Amino acid sequence: MNKPRVGIPRVDLPADARLDTLAVREGLPPSQYGENAEALYLTSSFVHPDAATAARRFANEEEAFVYSRFSNPTVTMMERRLAALEGTSGCIGTSSGMAAITLLILGLLKSGDHVVCSQSVFGSTIKLFQDFARFGVETSFVSQTDVAAWKAALRPTTRLLFAETPTNPLTEVCDIAALAEVARSGGALLAVDNCFCSPALQQPVKLGADIVIHSGTKYLDGQGRVIAGAVCAPQALIDSQLMPVMRSAGMSLSPFNAWVVLKGMETLAIRMQAQSARALQIAQWLEAQPAVERVHYPGLPSHPQHALAMAQQSGVGGAVLSFTVKGERAGAWAVSDATRICSITSNLGDTKTTLTHPSTTSHGRLSEAQRQAAGILQGTLRLAVGLEDVEDLKNDLHAGLSKIA
Ligand SMILES: *Cc1c(COP(=O)(O)O)cnc(C)c1O
Numbered sequence: 423m424n425k426p427r428v429g430i431p432r433v434d435l436p437a438d439a440r441l442d443t444l445a446v447r448e449g450l451p452p453s454q455y456g457e458n459a460e461a462l463y464l465t466s467s468f469v470h471p472d473a474a475t476a477a478r479r480f481a482n483e484e485e486a487f488v489y490s491r492f493s494n495p496t497v498t499m500m501e502r503r504l505a506a507l508e509g510t511s512g513c514i515g516t517s518s519g520m521a522a523i524t525l526l527i528l529g530l531l532k533s534g535d536h537v538v539c540s541q542s543v544f545g546s547t548i549k550l551f552q553d554f555a556r557f558g559v560e561t562s563f564v565s566q567t568d569v570a571a572w573k574a575a576l577r578p579t580t581r582l583l584f585a586e587t588p589t590n591p592l593t594e595v596c597d598i599a600a601l602a603e604v605a606r607s608g609g610a611l612l613a614v615d616n617c618f619c620s621p622a623l624q625q626p627v628k629l630g631a632d633i634v635i636h637s638g639t640k641y642l643d644g645q646g647r648v649i650a651g652a653v654c655a656p657q658a659l660i661d662s663q664l665m666p667v668m669r670s671a672g673m674s675l676s677p678f679n680a681w682v683v684l685k686g687m688e689t690l691a692i693r694m695q696a697q698s699a700r701a702l703q704i705a706q707w708l709e710a711q712p713a714v715e716r717v718h719y720p721g722l723p724s725h726p727q728h729a730l731a732m733a734q735q736s737g738v739g740g741a742v743l744s745f746t747v748k749g750e751r752a753g754a755w756a757v758s759d760a761t762r763i764c765s766i767t768s769n770l771g772d773t774k775t776t777l778t779h780p781s782t783t784s785h786g787r788l789s790e791a792q793r794q795a796a797g798i799l800q801g802t803l804r805l806a807v808g809l810e811d812v813e814d815l816k817n818d819l820h821a822g823l824s825k826i827a
Pocket residue numbers: 518519520521544547586590615617618636637638639640649650651
């Protein structure tokens with residue numbers, strides 16, 4: 423049913439307010455106390471003035487905050503702000519990025535339905551889609567960059583195309599507009615995991631995607647503090663298909679984590695620009711290092727989808743790059759172990775630069791054959807560039823690279 427959207431007020435903003443303004447201002451009006459910073463509402467439930475009002479609110483006849491498993495003012499502020507940045511009419515916060523994808527699957531799909539997914543998406547995403555085969559939802563994994571392969575994988579039962587761009591860790595870029603066309607031709611929806619670029623650089627819905635998935639854990643928080651996620655989608659789809667699952671299954675975003683992400687979004691655009699600028703400098707420098715066999719970075723002309731990436735990502739390569747060093751696993755581990763600044767951790771999107779060996783960590787649950795298919799080699803390292811001084815970061819990487827050249 424269509425919820426009346428009148429009970430919860432909106433911030434009074436000009437209709438043509440631009441992204442930088444929405445990133446700081448969209449949310450909810452302040453409470454009666456007039457706080458300037460957004461309030462953190464740590465409460466499980468909300469009190470109703472009388473029994474009849476409570477009944478109306480539980481029946482969805484009146485929009486109001488009821489119970490924090492599915493509605494909380496701080497979470498709503500985060501959802502409205504992220505929806506504004508992504509250009510969707512709705513957004514629903516989730517306890518993690520993976521919970522967002524789980525919510526999407528449970529809300530949209532049923533036994534007998536078919537999904538087409540890039541074979542290069544986040545490792546846990548591949549695992550999750552494979553797990554849903556037990557419930558009769560089958561997934562075909564196709565090449566990230568081969569649009570014809572996506573089209574060929576369509577079946578009459580295909581309901582969802584799932585893409586992530588650029589991918590983790592090799593930064594392969596897919597053509598969102600072309601995949602949206604394939605989805606439309608097959609009567610399916612296109613969902614794009616927009617973790618790596620964030621809406622500061624790329625808005626998939628503007629390119630024709632229907633749904634945007636986020637791990638708020640990454641650039642939206644931006645400082646490596648919380649686990650969070652979200653699905654950005656048309657409000658009607660959220661109301662009819664996702665909210666009922668949230669109410670019953672409860673993969674809810676905690677108000678505290680929502681608040682951290684909400685405040686993180688205020689600096690998202692300037693962080694993405696600054697971290698991407700550093701990433702470009704490091705990528706260029708790595709390409710010239712004798713111990714480095716290959717650098718994967720969309721901002722480099724050597725990247726196979728460089729032109730597409732520049733057109734799709736506001737002319738910016740993003741803050742994540744990967745590189746393959748000589749000496750296989752031993753070479754990669756030597757570079758990791760010689761660093762004193764970079765954090766050896768699988769998270770990304772932090773102001774602290776993180777260095778990961780994907781084949782033994784984030785992608786360790788895949789078979790070697792699956793990793794080879796995705797192009798992730800034993801010598802490959804992923805660097806998610808933070809806000810440290812670029813020269814310090816180069817020196818940090820050079821310590822290990824100089825030993826294996
Ligand atoms: C981290 C990540 C996820 C999962 O997010 P969590 O918040 O860790 O559950 C999904 N997709 C991509 C691209 C990611 O980097």
